[in-house]
Amino acid sequence: MKKGTIAAIATAMSNSGIGIVRISGDEAFEIIEKIFFTRKKEKIKIKESHVIHYGFIMDGEDTIDEVLVMVMKGPRSYTGEDTIEINCHGGVYVVKKVLETVIKNGARPAEPGEFTKRAFLNGKMDLSQAEAVIDVIESKNEYALKSSVSQLKGSMHRKIDEMRGEILYHTAFIETALDDPEHISVDGYGQVLLDKVDDLLISLKKLIDSADNGRMLKEGIRTVIVGKPNAGKSSLMNLLVGEERAIVTDIAGTTRDILEENVQFEGVSLNIVDTAGIRKTEDVVEKIGVGKAISHANDADLVIYVVDASRKLDENDYEIMDLIGDKRAIVLVNKSDLESVVEKEEIDKRLRKPMIEISAKEETGIRELEETLKKMFFNGEISFNDEVYITNIRHKAALMDARESLRKVKESIENQMPEDFYSIDLMDAYESLGSITGETIGEDLVNEIFSKFCMGK
Numbered sequence: 001m002k003k004g005t006i007a008a009i010a011t012a013m014s015n016s017g018i019g020i021v022r023i024s025g026d027e028a029f030e031i032i033e034k035i036f037f038t039r040k041k042e043k044i045k046i047k048e049s050h051v052i053h054y055g056f057i058m059d060g061e062d063t064i065d066e067v068l069v070m071v072m073k074g075p076r077s078y079t080g081e082d083t084i085e086i087n088c089h090g091g092v093y094v095v096k097k098v099l100e101t102v103i104k105n106g107a108r109p110a111e112p113g114e115f116t117k118r119a120f121l122n123g124k125m126d127l128s129q130a131e132a133v134i135d136v137i138e139s140k141n142e143y144a145l146k147s148s149v150s151q152l153k154g155s156m157h158r159k160i161d162e163m164r165g166e167i168l169y170h171t172a173f174i175e176t177a178l179d180d181p182e183h184i185s186v187d188g189y190g191q192v193l194l195d196k197v198d199d200l201l202i203s204l205k206k207l208i209d210s211a212d213n214g215r216m217l218k219e220g221i222r223t224v225i226v227g228k229p230n231a232g233k234s235s236l237m238n239l240l241v242g243e244e245r246a247i248v249t250d251i252a253g254t255t256r257d258i259l260e261e262n263v264q265f266e267g268v269s270l271n272i273v274d275t276a277g278i279r280k281t282e283d284v285v286e287k288i289g290v291g292k293a294i295s296h297a298n299d300a301d302l303v304i305y306v307v308d309a310s311r312k313l314d315e316n317d318y319e320i321m322d323l324i325g326d327k328r329a330i331v332l333v334n335k336s337d338l339e340s341v342v343e344k345e346e347i348d349k350r351l352r353k354p355m356i357e358i359s360a361k362e363e364t365g366i367r368e369l370e371e372t373l374k375k376m377f378f379n380g381e382i383s384f385n386d387e388v389y390i391t392n393i394r395h396k397a398a399l400m401d402a403r404e405s406l407r408k409v410k411e412s413i414e415n416q417m418p419e420d421f422y423s424i425d426l427m428d429a430y431e432s433l434g435s436i437t438g439e440t441i442g443e444d445l446v447n448e449i450f451s452k453f454c455m456g457k
Contacts, residue, residue: 005031006110006118007102009095010456016090021098022456023084024077024115027106032084034105035059036069049073057086059101065094079115080122113453117446120438127438127449128156131392134453135218140262141269143217147389155388156395157437159207163200163402164433170196171426174419190413193422197410200429204403207388211396213377214389216301220262220269221377224296226323227306228316232334235360236306237261237274265370268377270302294323302373303329307347309340309357321350330372331355337362394449398435405429 005025011018023031029046036044038055051071057064068087077083088098103109111117113134120130128151135148170193177184216222225233241261259274273296297303303324307317331347333340336357348355354372358365390396405428412421434440 002111002114005107006114007099007107008110008115008456009099010085010115011090011095013092013095014090015092019088019090019095019098020456021086021088021095021102022110022115023086023102023107024079024081024110024118025107026082028082028084029071029073031102031106032069032071032086035101036067036086044069046071049076057088057098057101059097059104064097064101065089067098075122075124078124079118080124081118110455111451112455113450113457116453116457117450120446120450125152126154126157127441127446128160128392128395128436129154130438131394131449132156133457135391137454137457139218140220141217141264143268144391147214147217147391151388151391159203159388160433160436163203164430166196166200167426167430167433171423171430174423174426178419178423186419189419190416190422194410194413197406197413201403201406201410204399204406207390208396208399208403210388211390211393214391216377217268217389218391220271221373222299222301223270223272223304224300224302225272225274225304225306226297226320228308228314228320231306231308232360233274233306234259236304236332236334236358237272239360239363239366240270240272265373268373270373272304273300297323297327301328302376303327305329305331305351305353307331307333307342309333309335309342310338312341313343313346317347318350321347324351324353328376329353330369330376332365332369333357334360336364395436398432402429402432405432 005023005027007021007023010020010022033043033046035057036053036055037058038044038053041056044053044055049072053069053071055067055069057067065088070085070087072078072083072085074081074083086098086102088094116125116130116133119125120127125133132148132151136145136152139145139148173184174186174189174193177186177189225237227233237259240263261272261274263270263272275292275296305320305324307313329351331351331353333342333344333355337359344355354376356365356368356372358369390399405425408425409422409429412425431440438446
């Protein structure tokens, strides 16, 4: 870790009520004492921690701004080091001037994520908690925020620590028995270990399987609206977004390109794509749009199939139903305000998907759609008390590596291999899990992870 006292702007670079300049390191108090003065132009001598002082930041004889200075002595701070936070007025220029004054008096500009990196290296948090910090900042919905805060509070750390503790216990027993076979016997120990490995594999599977839901919590559910032309897809898109984003006309084939929007439903994000109406066509441009619609539907987490209640099913509908197949999908029977002639029983027979009657024009049926989505993806409820959702691809890869190592242990036991084979693969699993919390990770990867953080965090 680079030494020295660091400083950065910790708030967004835009005009606002308040801006914060953060300082951390051994010389933080010395620097602030050079540039901070009370109303009577007296220098302040910091004696107490976790107090706030009122005064002015000055550069020589020039007054830069009227500020509040928060003082936190290490290790009782975010980074574990002596930390100062200068709360100044939030104009872009004035915040920059305050930072320039701090740097001029002995601090160096912080690298992206360096404050959190120091917190990790100083033992204030593990790596999974540090990564949760950036997830909190980038949260796009209620559940993503709750998941990130849960991991920030140590939910991931506790799960990993528990599994590593079990692995280490059994590895130590085997190693001790191999070193002292006269006093410690491993007879029958293979079955004991096999039972524990099976338990660990179940726990790992649960975590790995949560990654799909975790990705959707963090990034949003990839949702594609499909249907034949004039079924009301664009009207539905406008209704969900809450403004006129898609062109709506009575002319079939109006939508030719892809329109994407993010919508919040019951605390969950939907990344919705409105596509061209799927039908047989000779129009070259429309044909490209139909091809894109099919491609997006194939990659989607959720397909919303909009059916026109006022028209009978035709070959285009049957093609769409074949495309949906066993994907997660919801059928919206639109234009329920008109006389219905569509064969709903035929749709239900072919798809066996949730079906909701809506009217994009009258804005009805949307509440039922929200409830159906929540039940479809998260069983109606998401709890972060004991559940951990894997939202980080690095964590998922490490869990899969650990699972593979434990499978090798199981295979060795079943094949009655020597006990030292067990300990080798057990330690591989131990190391893989340790990479999640940062206990078995190289400096280069640590630097790469924190380089993705924003400046000032």
